[in-house]
Amino acid sequence: MFEIRIICDPADTDRITTALAQVFTTxxxxVHTARSTDKTRLYVTADHHPATEWPTPTQAYTGAPSILDEIGWTVRTLADNPLxxxxxxxxxxxxxxxxxxxALGDEVAPAVSDATDAATQAAxxxxxFDDAAVICDPRYYVRQQYARYNAHR
Incomplete structure (x- = not known):
């Protein structure tokens, strides 16, 4: 994963972010105002498009407990055993x-929360924890590992 910084005309931001999303997973x-010009600074976290070995969210989470059940399990686990x-x-x-x-729900519509950042941080x-020596979008790694976990439950 890497970060791209671009300084551009504010009118070009949509075109640039769309073009980057076609080449990378972003x-x-x-978006910030440039310090000394009338330009815009864009910061985009990017990674190479995932290889076919990464399951899609549907593949990874098919058969998973509901989100509410998982929230309950997480809360109960923390209540019984603090971190x-x-x-x-x-x-x-x-x-x-x-x-x-x-976070996948936030990606369907414009994000109004920090769910994507929280998902990336948890990933x-x-x-x-796994001491994973892979270079990928952390959320792809979670999906791969969850699909394996779910297949063996």
Whole structure:
């Protein structure tokens, strides 16, 4: 994953972000006014398009418990066992998958929450827990791992 910074005319921002999304898998562009000009600064998190080995959200989450059930499981797990160095992988995986599923709803319509950022952060926590040595969008990693977990439940 990498970040692209572009300084451009404000009228070009939509055209540029659309073009980037065709070449890379991109996050939501962060737009700021350039410091010393009438230009716009765009910051876009990008990654190469996923290889075919990454399951789609539908493939990864087919048969998964409902989002409400997963929220309940997460809350009960935290109530019974506060986060410690010994918190198990299942917790980190299910939490990351839950947040990914919530963020997918934000991606259908314009985002009005920070669900995408929370999903990415939780995915990175899972990758850190797994000591994953892969370079990919962290949310693709969660989907791959959840599909494997769900197939063996």
């Amino acid at each position: 996050g939501q562009a962060r 410690t160095a010994h918190t198990g992988r299942e917790f980190w995986l299910r939490k990351a998958a839950l947040l990914d599923r919530i 990175r926590q899972l990758m850190d």
